[in-house]
Amino acid sequence: MFPELRSMAAKVIGIDKVIDSIVTRLGNIHKAYLLDDYAEGRDSGIIDLLLVGDINQYHLNDLSRKTERYIDRRIRSLVLTLEEYVEFSPKLEGRPKLLIWEKRQCQKEINGFQNV
Template sequence: MIDSLITSKTRVKLLLKFFLNPENRSYLRELSEEFGESTNAVRVELNRLAEAGLLQSQDEGRTKLYKANTKHPLFPEIRAIVTKTLGIDQLVDQVIRRLGNVELAFITGDYAKGIDSGLIDLVLVGDIDRAYLQSLIDKLEKMIERKIRVLVLKQEEFEKIGEKFCSEGLLLWNQLNPNFHEV
């Protein structure tokens, strides 16, 4: 969807990278390798996005690090477009809200890093109806044209290993604040 509006594939990749997870910080060569694009193609798009104020850059030694400008007035709208493009908004609304007692939900892996790999890793914490979860995932995978891999943990299990998800994942759902969507 987004690639029909924005014809530069490199620009789309940059928007996904930085606006899905605004904590991402990357430099030119790292992005070039990750995207499999020339440094010149990535540099041109980084410069355009920085000139538009959508990205911020910061010099660290001899390298320039880029990140999303979360203070830009269009940041929330661009982020919403990115999450809709990836189908994350549908995932939250159609899966999490109907599964029983979902205490927390995280996206981990490539999507948490802003990489559209076609595989969404989802961690759910709580008492989940697994049969219903699988039926929803089967439907959603067809709708969003991405594979969804789910790890379901009980609260006790999450307390043992959950710190990794908190630090590396994107929080989608928090039972204490069900209207909260980090993404």
């Protein structure tokens, strides 16, 4: 999706608030994906996120609860380290997903794990 369209879609369904409230405040995040319904643009009321990095789960849960009240939608998060993501990513094949945030060096780091 073109960046402008993605931005417009995100603002309409409230994803920009999720990104601001959760993804950018949790520490060392490498990637963030929307999964399933929201990745396809359907507002099911449940936002499924895949977060890749070293994330404080307690802080994530706290921010998710606050954001849920603000946007009136439920947030489900799957948190994986880079190593876990490399192993798990084949299971995402064919599943709707939309990359919504990526650390600039992330692809180099993932490639480093795959070459080990």
